[in-house]
Amino acid sequence: MRIHLTVWRQAGPNVGGAFHAYTAENVSPDMSFLEMLDVVNEQLIKKGEEPIAFDSDCREGICGTCGFMISGIPHGSQPHTTVCQLHMRKFNDGDSFTLEPWRAKAFPVLKDLVVDRSAFDRIIQAGGYTSVNTGGAKDANNILIGKDIADAAMDSAECIGCGACVAACKNASAALFTSAKITHLSLLPQGQVERTTRVLNMVERMDTEGFGSCSNEGECEAVCPKGISLKNIATMNKEFWKAVLQS
Amino acid sequence: MALDSKIPSGPLADKWDSHKFASKLVNPANRRKHTVIIVGTGLAGASAASSLGELGYNVLSFCIQDSPRRAHSIAAQGGINAAKNYQNDGDSVYRLFYDTIKGGDYRAREANVYRLAQSSVNIIDQCVAQGVPFAREYGGHLDNRSFGGAQVSRTFYARGQTGQQLLLGAYQSMQRQVAKGSVKQFAQREMLDLVLINGQARGIIVRNLVTGQMERYVADAVCLATGGYGTVYYLSTNAVGSNVTAAWRAHKRGAYFANPCFTQIHPTCIPVSGEHQSKLTLMSESLRNDGRVWVPKNNGDKRNPADIPESERDYYLERKYPSFGNLVPRDVASRNAKQVCDDGRGVGESGLAVYLDFKDAIQRLGHDVVAGRYGNLFEMYEKIAGEDPYKSPMRMYPAIHYTMGGLWVDYNLMSNVQGLHVLGEANFSDHGANRLGASALMQGLADGYFVIPYTLAHYIAGTKVEKVTTDHDAFKEAEDNVQQRINKLLAVKGSKTPRALHRELGQIMWDNVGMARTDASLKDALVKIPKLREEFWHNVSVPGDQNSLSKNLEYAGRVADYLEFAELLALDALTRTESCGGHFREESQTPDGEAQRDDDNFTHVSAWEFQGVGQKPNLHKEPLVFEEVHPSQRSYK
Numbered sequence: 099m100r101i102h103l104t105v106w107r108q109a110g111p112n113v114g115g116a117f118h119a120y121t122a123e124n125v126s127p128d129m130s131f132l133e134m135l136d137v138v139n140e141q142l143i144k145k146g147e148e149p150i151a152f153d154s155d156c157r158e159g160i161c162g163t164c165g166f167m168i169s170g171i172p173h174g175s176q177p178h179t180t181v182c183q184l185h186m187r188k189f190n191d192g193d194s195f196t197l198e199p200w201r202a203k204a205f206p207v208l209k210d211l212v213v214d215r216s217a218f219d220r221i222i223q224a225g226g227y228t229s230v231n232t233g234g235a236k237d238a239n240n241i242l243i244g245k246d247i248a249d250a251a252m253d254s255a256e257c258i259g260c261g262a263c264v265a266a267c268k269n270a271s272a273a274l275f276t277s278a279k280i281t282h283l284s285l286l287p288q289g290q291v292e293r294t295t296r297v298l299n300m301v302e303r304m305d306t307e308g309f310g311s312c313s314n315e316g317e318c319e320a321v322c323p324k325g326i327s328l329k330n331i332a333t334m335n336k337e338f339w340k341a342v343l344q345s
Numbered sequence: 346m347a348l349d350s351k352i353p354s355g356p357l358a359d360k361w362d363s364h365k366f367a368s369k370l371v372n373p374a375n376r377r378k379h380t381v382i383i384v385g386t387g388l389a390g391a392s393a394a395s396s397l398g399e400l401g402y403n404v405l406s407f408c409i410q411d412s413p414r415r416a417h418s419i420a421a422q423g424g425i426n427a428a429k430n431y432q433n434d435g436d437s438v439y440r441l442f443y444d445t446i447k448g449g450d451y452r453a454r455e456a457n458v459y460r461l462a463q464s465s466v467n468i469i470d471q472c473v474a475q476g477v478p479f480a481r482e483y484g485g486h487l488d489n490r491s492f493g494g495a496q497v498s499r500t501f502y503a504r505g506q507t508g509q510q511l512l513l514g515a516y517q518s519m520q521r522q523v524a525k526g527s528v529k530q531f532a533q534r535e536m537l538d539l540v541l542i543n544g545q546a547r548g549i550i551v552r553n554l555v556t557g558q559m560e561r562y563v564a565d566a567v568c569l570a571t572g573g574y575g576t577v578y579y580l581s582t583n584a585v586g587s588n589v590t591a592a593w594r595a596h597k598r599g600a601y602f603a604n605p606c607f608t609q610i611h612p613t614c615i616p617v618s619g620e621h622q623s624k625l626t627l628m629s630e631s632l633r634n635d636g637r638v639w640v641p642k643n644n645g646d647k648r649n650p651a652d653i654p655e656s657e658r659d660y661y662l663e664r665k666y667p668s669f670g671n672l673v674p675r676d677v678a679s680r681n682a683k684q685v686c687d688d689g690r691g692v693g694e695s696g697l698a699v700y701l702d703f704k705d706a707i708q709r710l711g712h713d714v715v716a717g718r719y720g721n722l723f724e725m726y727e728k729i730a731g732e733d734p735y736k737s738p739m740r741m742y743p744a745i746h747y748t749m750g751g752l753w754v755d756y757n758l759m760s761n762v763q764g765l766h767v768l769g770e771a772n773f774s775d776h777g778a779n780r781l782g783a784s785a786l787m788q789g790l791a792d793g794y795f796v797i798p799y800t801l802a803h804y805i806a807g808t809k810v811e812k813v814t815t816d817h818d819a820f821k822e823a824e825d826n827v828q829q830r831i832n833k834l835l836a837v838k839g840s841k842t843p844r845a846l847h848r849e850l851g852q853i854m855w856d857n858v859g860m861a862r863t864d865a866s867l868k869d870a871l872v873k874i875p876k877l878r879e880e881f882w883h884n885v886s887v888p889g890d891q892n893s894l895s896k897n898l899e900y901a902g903r904v905a906d907y908l909e910f911a912e913l914l915a916l917d918a919l920t921r922t923e924s925c926g927g928h929f930r931e932e933s934q935t936p937d938g939e940a941q942r943d944d945d946n947f948t949h950v951s952a953w954e955f956q957g958v959g960q961k962p963n964l965h966k967e968p969l970v971f972e973e974v975h976p977s978q979r980s981y982k
């Protein structure tokens with residue numbers, strides 16, 4: 099297969115960038131999208147040119163490191179798939195794609211397709227945990243949790259923090275990411291003590307980091323590689339208003 | 346220097362408790378005056394950072410990813426062991442200890458493994474308290490499964506994402522400390538040298554991977570939790586950023602490297618599809634609980650699997666190992682897969698694969714139960730291989746997965762370099778020559794949550810360190826050293842990419858130092874590796890600017906280190922003329938083809954001391970003493 103690429107190149111933070119055209123030759127249908135880019139980069143390096151910067155690590159869809167826009171869609175058009183798990187067999191010879199980094203004020207571009215997502219860490223720092231020190235925890239089976247509750251908590255906890263939800267949202271909102279953590283912990287008995295402060299602090303941090311507000315467009319859920327549901331946002335909103343009334 | 350493992354005296358079951366009691370403590374008011382560097386934020390590093398932060402130390406945490414949450418531990422699928430005996434099926438701390446010692450083919454320290462089994466119980470409590478959503482039964486209790494080579498159900502899991510959930514638990518605890526100010530987090534920093542002052546590990550040099558600038562950090566002690574070196578084989582199940590760089594640079598500063606030849610090959614990975622392949626994907630071992638492994642009885646039988654009748658299938662694991670069947674330990678399963686493929690009975694286009702078949706399980710349990718257990722794994726397989734495992738059997742082949750070897754540490758997790766502690770997969774300590782499934786997560790968290798808080802306190806309380814800043818000459822010397830190496834990489838301006846050279850190295854390692862090793866193959870590797878290293882330094886191409894984000898420059902540095910380290914791995918394999926665990930020397934096998942240990946000559950840890958690149962390292966031996974368990978020929982028949 100031959101694939102045509104138009105790629106955003108930007109030398110560093112706070113400088114301008116531009117699109118450049120590349121062609122990937124001899125693309126095998128068994129390649130992942132990133133393996134296809136590896137091959138393009140190999141060619142660039144051999145020519146003494148700087149390769150396209152993109153990030154990845156696990157290459158199996160779980161670490162959340164990879165991610166960029168493929169023709170306007172975060173991680174590309176395949177549902178429930180990170181770009182490292184997107185295989186070229188889904189495409190046709192001669193296809194063209196435009197590759198761009200996540201675009202969001204809270205995710206400044208570092209280089210080419212790589213952005214700074216440290217704002218997500220800071221949202222977690224605001225309360226995405228249970229305050230328990232190491233040692234002294236009671237026997238695990240002393241906390242009974244119904245299977246349905248545990249499963250629901252897991253559904254939310256599966257978020258990989260890749261940022262596709264922010265990139266897809268016209269407001270660049272981090273509501274899906276933040277609400278997934280809030281929902282995970284608010285479902286479990288272990289998360290009850292800090293339930294009120296958690297939601298207030300995390301929501302506040304989300305705003306101060308420069309993420310936009312949620313206007314229920316649903317784009318985030320549609321592109322989420324882990325299928326994190328919009329219901330999380332509804333839960334977060336409920337939790338938030340309850341907390342506001344309580345405090 | 347004689348290696349002192351510092352194993353406490355007294356009965357096995359009391360060693361850790363009496364050691365903790367005998368350890369010195371640091372006064373709570375003084376802890377913030379002590380700075381601890383922790384490199385790595387996987388299960389080992391993140392759990393250490395959060396625990397030490399909670400205690401009040403001033404912790405500096407480093408990782409190469411853009412967030413600590415992305416450390417390679419995130420990818421672990423199957424589960425974590427603990428001797429809870431919730432299933433009432435005869436498990437105990439002693440049994441977990443025994444299984445781990447035996448599973449490791451009697452090449453691990455009894456005292457360490459016993460402590461690991463003891464801590465396992467607390468780990469689950471800790472993680473549940475953090476809100477880790479482990480799988481539950483309908484009554485609300487924790488669910489367990491049995492996992493690779495265990496005859497009891499002691500594995501806790503969170504769907505197929507156990508590593509992710511455990512890591513997020515540790516990461517969140519660590520973020521809580523970041524918010525409190527006791528942990529300072531430095532993401533996108535690569536440790537490139539260790540700084541020694543008066544023989545003590547006192548700091549690190551890192552490259553800021555975004556700006557390209559060198560940075561210096563000073564501390565009272567340094568902990569490395571930088572993971573394993575599986576990617577020395579190029580293709581492995583590890584994340585593509587995994588590397589030996591931090592450990593290797595510490596080794597070059599004097600830390601001994603122990604048992605580098607103990608590498609683990611996982612039996613169930615999706616086979617290689619072509620040269621472009623950048624990593625191999627593991628399919629969790631838990632699949633072997635219900636999937637049946639087979640190949641055609643006849644050589645070269647290329648029929649569609651559905652067209653091969655039962656009578657012409659060889660369920661070779663069930664046939665050869667009736668009591669363990671498909672659940673034999675990883676080394677045994679991998680070697681048998683290689684054997685049937687070498688015999689010409691492998692399946693798929695390359696002939697380098699065996700079937701893992703769920704037809705019977707689907708018939709017995711129904712589609713929904715199978716989907717509940719393995720749904721996400723089946724989906725993952727379909728994405729990568731393009732085939733539906735509900736309809737046709739998976740094709741599987743072994744791949745490099747885990748490295749039991751690592752920097753040598755004593756019972757306190759301290760290397761022979763004063764103050765340098767090593768945690769998690771980066772150390773060599775607990776798995777001997779073969780790691781059992783679901784034991785690495787347990788070890789990483791035991792090291793970080795339950796061991797290092799005690800042993801590091803003991804070190805800090807009992808050690809005088811000179812008051813220094815990063816202006817000390819040792820920092821300057823180390824930074825210059827790092828800078829020179831980078832300049833040298835950029836100056837080569839050759840025509841081969843780091844990836845191409847890495848791929849070549851991987852091929853040498855897989856062919857010569859892979860699943861089966863011989864005297865000749867190892868000697869051949871020892872000729873080829875230095876040649877390739879030569880070529881690297883004359884022909885590598887690293888275009889671009891060192892003062893900005895450059896994945897290619899980072900990668901080139903890691904490949905350069907692998908080209909040095911690979912030689913040590915091959916030499917260790919050559920020196921150990923016995924077979925044990927994952928290290929199979931063809932010259933040393935039982936009449937029926939199982940690994941034959943040589944206890945008289947090799948009941949020891951091989952710890953190597955660096956003497957210079959291309960120079961023969963010095964070998965130090967730490968004898969292994971078995972007081973509880975009597976080494977016997979492992980049998981899974």
Ligand SMILES: Cc1cc2nc3c(=O)[nH]c(=O)nc-3n(C[C@H](O)[C@H](O)[C@H](O)COP(=O)(O)OP(=O)(O)OC[C@H]3O[C@@H](n4cnc5c(N)ncnc54)[C@H](O)[C@@H]3O)c2cc1C
Pocket residue numbers: 384385386387388389390407408409410413416417418419420421422423424425507508534535536537570571572573582583584587588590591627746747768769770771782783784785786787789
């Ligand atoms: C696909 C897969 C599935 C697995 N499944 C299981 C399982 O089910 N059960 C089980 O028990 N085990 C499993 N394992 C093994 C287990 O996941 C690992 O052994 C374990 O997670 C290692 O943890 P760690 O904390 O030691 O290191 P890692 O998680 O590898 O973390 C290494 C850390 O070091 C940092 N680092 C590395 N080099 C540098 C440097 N030079 N400078 C700065 N930072 C650096 C990285 O950024 C990272 O934060 C699996 C492994 C794989 C590959």
Ligand code: FES
Pocket residue numbers: 153154155156157158159160161162163164165180181182183
């Ligand atoms: S590289 Fe880990 S999710 Fe894609």
